[in-house]
Structure formats: structure tokens, C-alpha cells
Amino acid sequence: MRLAAVATRANSAVFRAGPARRAGARARATATRVVAKVDLNGGPRVIRGKCFVTKDNIDTDQIIPAEYLTLVPSKPVAGGFLLAIFLRSDCGSAVSSVLLFSLFVARLHVLTRSPVTRHLPGRVREARIVRVDRPSGRPLPDSLRGSRLDEDGLSDFDRRR
């Protein structure tokens, strides 16, 4: 009798966990798997390529892939942009530079119409576009370098476009 009660409880627990488990399995199946170890193919530790120069006090705790700044995920990404944005944030008493290493495709026109800072941590005060590339199509003018992101989004960028 007691065993049966335990078994019933166990079965009902499994039953209750069923949809959650199925949802978890679905999420695991569809999740993007990050495989990003440094791969030197067994060769010597020599890495050659272009460098990305930053300065002091880079706060990497606020790395936000620009992919997630796209506000309307159902709309397909048209073209692509490679952004590198530096932010200045007030971390306690120190003002530090934040490297927003946004190397994913984002829709710039969506960015321009959305208050980007709303999606960033509250302590971020200011952001500047350091580099904008379009993998397809002609590059955006250099004059955009240093465009300011403020509370209204990329308003400065909008004016200069």
C-alpha cells in the first residue's frame, strides 16, 4: 500500500515534469551550440590576422551580441552590419570603457529607430560606434565613425545618414 502510494507520487511527479522536460529537450535541440575554442590545428601557437585595438579598463561584462538588438526577430535580416560599439559606463566611482563586441549581423535601420540603450545595462551612459561594416553592399561613410548612441537610440546616426 505504502509502496503503491510512493509509486503513484513518483509517477505523478514525472507526469507533471513531462511538458517541462519536453520543453527543455526542445530548447536543447534548437539552442545554438557555441564551439569556440581556440583551434590551432595542433600547430605552433602563432596567430596572424587583423587586430582590433581598444584602450584601458575594458569592461567585458557587458558584451551584448548585436544580434539581440534586433527588435523584430520575425523579419529577416536584410544585408548585414558589423558593429563595434564602445560604451562609457559609470561603474561605481570609476568610469570605464565597455567593449560591446557586437560582431553579429544586425539591422541598422531597426537600431536607428529603437532606443538601444533600453536594452543595455542601466549604468551605461554613452555609446559610440567605432566601426560599421556592411559585408554586402558598399561601406557606410567614415563620417559615421563616432556616432553617438543616446537615450533616443541612434538619433545622431539618423541625422547624419
Add this chain to the structure above:
Amino acid sequence: MKTDYPILIGGDNFGCGSSREHAPVALGAAGAKVCVSQSYARIFFRNCVSTGELYPVETDERLCDVLETGEEVEVDMERDVLTVVASGKTYSLKALGDAGPVIDAGGIFNYARESGMIKAKSG
């Protein structure tokens, strides 16, 4: 989409504010392979080594004032030297030391498995 810039150049205190391993993981996922800075935030450095995502190389030179984004460089962690490809100018780096083999192995767990500290995964 991977970055065109596998090499990051920093100044002092690179990676400050980052206690999570997401910081080196995100950089590694974006395609960054090595970071050359004067100094690192302690936990960021540790996370780079533990995750095996990014080689955190230290240097006495203030390279962030010398180099510009887009310049092609070669980071040779065997000879501990950074070479600017266009000019051939070289800058000395500090040795990775014991951190090197751990990153080579793909992080602290892989290193522990390879060196027999913990049991290797079956199958």
C-alpha cells in the same frame, strides 16, 4: 558570423568587471583568438585560461597607443613576440607560462582529462 579581427589589443586592466566566463566565451564565439594587453582583470584572465577560449597575453609595451585597428599583426606565443606585418617591427610579449598548455587543451577540464587528473569521458 565571425569577426575579421582574431587579435584584440588592450591597455591596462582588460576585462574588468567580468566575473562570468561569458566574457571570454563570447569573444571566442565571435572569433577572437588572442588578446594582448598590459594587464588583465584577475578573474577575466582566469576565465580565459579555464575556458580555453582566448589566449590572454601580457606585454610591457603599450601597444594600444602604437597599433591601429585593422593592422595585420602576428602573435607568436612560441617566441613571445608580436610582429607588425607591414613594417616588420617587433614587440616583446610575456610568456604564457603554465596557462599555455591549459588553453591549448581547450580549458581546465580538458587539460585535467588529458593529464589524467580526472577520469576521461567514456565513449
